Amino acid sequence: MRHAVIGDVGGHAHDLWAEVERLGGDPRSGRLPDDLVVVQVGDLVHRGPHSEEVVAVVDRFLQRSPDRWLQLVGNHEAQYLREPAFEWRQWVNARARATLRGWWADGLMRVAAALPGSPAASAPSGPGGTASTSGVLVTHAGLTQTFWRDDLGSPSTAAQAADALNALGRNDADVIFRPGVMLGGRHDHAAGPLWASAGQELLPGWLGVSMPFDQAHGHSSAYDWQRGVYRTVPEVVGRTTLDHDGGHETTHLDGGRIVGVDPGHGAQAHHTWRAWEHRPLSAGA
Template sequence: MGRIVLVGDVGGFPGELARVVGGGGHDLVIQVGDLVDRGPDSPGVLALVRERLERDRRGWVQLIGNHEWQYLDGEIFWPEPLGEDDQGLLRAWWLREWVRVAAAVRAADGEEFLITHAGLGVEAWRQLGEPVTATTAADLLNTRPREVLGSYRGPLWASAGSEVYESWLDEGTPMPFSQIHGHDQIVGFEGRTWRCGERVRQRAIVDWAARHTITRVSGGARFIGIDPRHGRTGAPQWAPLVLDGATLVA
């Protein structure tokens, strides 16, 4: 067991990424995708991650977000696309399996978390065969089922509050494991506003300084959202999610 540092969406801000991951050491870093776009220096982010992956892949787990996925499936949606060299780098990471779809960790208290870019809703969970552990769900996602990954309700694209969380509340089936995700948030941090329905809001608490949200759903499981929402200018204050005494299980 050790210290796992989970980093939300970076969105083209290499300085912010470098600040929270430092020079390495004994931490395991899991980054939830969306390394690129919006911010001032997406190539700089990729260069930083490349250095860490080439130096110590055991110490860095890189997940894929929808902003990386666009360069793999041939449908580029961002109006300011990466250069050909950086697009090629992402494709090479994907082919070498240096980039994964999902991870799973066990916290010191035994709680297991599935970690994906956008979270796993009921529909995608069913497409995977209704796995009952975070480890199994991560393993299945890492087989790269294209019909799941390409779906706008899937774990690279779905909106947290209106699609992922609501799907579990609508279902009534206990969510079998907790989840950590980036991609989207149920609040607007700048104005401290809510961007979700009332029943999600009633189940949520917010760490405004760290820019994390925690939302309880059925069965006692919870979602932790860690996207700091850097946008075009960068978040004025945020922190990664740190799990002390945790173990990577998938």
């Protein structure tokens, strides 16, 4: 099974269409190849010119392949699910709005997904190794260490964390939507999984703590792809590697890694990006 994590789309329908086709999916019919699971990290809409078309394409995948297109909620989708949390210049039309609300009500749009880990026999071990046996948690903005510990009770696997986050989401729990420094909140690393800033909250918060599982997220990045500079603390910079063609950053922390997949689209799409593809190592590989 291939797992492809698609970062923030930001209303760029042509980019999404091309990337899904590259992965082997059919955006006209909503069909996906049998060996592919797609996770889209949220923020489908706003910034670019074609938000409604993006919602329509994703709706075809969710109707046709609901087990293999896992749609996460971003802070831009959340604008339509509850009282808007911030001022934004764009709004999608009534039809797209109804589609987003329908996904949330039907459980087709969720807070988190867990990708499988590698069998213990094949996982790297020892200092600097990755404890990837416990899976990869995917959320919009990432799960901060403080939220993991205080709001979730320190779950030990990505699947347990995803279940707990999705249960809170089904109850519309306020903690899921808790803002952080990006909305002028306190700098206490407690931002929720729709709002954590990668460079200021998510990554610094996991320094000095052993990560229970790997993570992937969109929403923001420690490296500013447009300006070509880091916006985080030096210790995170020293642990981060960049994939410029893919628009991915990987921060190697004690016990695990955090992969950022937000390509940083603005009104125009980032010049180059692709999905982050995760294949668990098979035993003996």
